[in-house]
Amino acid sequence: MRRLIALLCLLAAPVFAVQPDEMLDDPALEARAREISSGLRCLVCRNESIDDSNAALAHDLRVLVRDRLLAGDSDAEVVAFIVDRYGEYVLLxxxxxxxxxxxxxxxxxxxxxxxxxxxxxxxxxxxxxxxxAETLSEAEEARLHDILDG
Incomplete structure (x- = not known):
């Protein structure tokens, strides 16, 4: 029973598409990359962030974000670079x-x-x-009584 509960907990946990080989060694830079990529739309999946998508283009965008951060760009510069390249639609x-x-x-x-x-x-x-008129005439009222009385 414990194993089943543990398995269900693992399945219910959020799953990110970020692969271990994409992650940066510096935890601060990786946190910035995750923050930026959570606000960028996967152009293949539409309403999924690139952080959550398994599409090849989302992988490329995640790598691009990390490359720009390693190059020394600020968060705003990284987002501006991607928006210039892919358009305003890339923003969630x-x-x-x-x-x-x-x-x-x-x-x-x-x-x-x-x-x-x-x-x-x-x-x-x-x-x-x-x-x-809201009221019935005398003839209509008599007819109604005949119908109701059967």
């Missing part, structure tokens, strides 16, 4: 500027517009008068 959280500003604002704007339309619809519906 795109910057809030230029063309991406419209994407950042589109969601809240659509939510506000939808809420406004729903509010206007419900308000108009509450104030509307019904098209037909």
């Amino acid at each position: 959280n795109p910057r809030m500027e230029g063309s991406t500003l419209a994407l950042w604002l589109a969601g809240p704007l659509m939510l506000l517009l939808g809420g406004g339309f729903a509010f206007a619809y419900l308000r108009r519906r509450a104030g509307a008068t019904p098209d037909r």
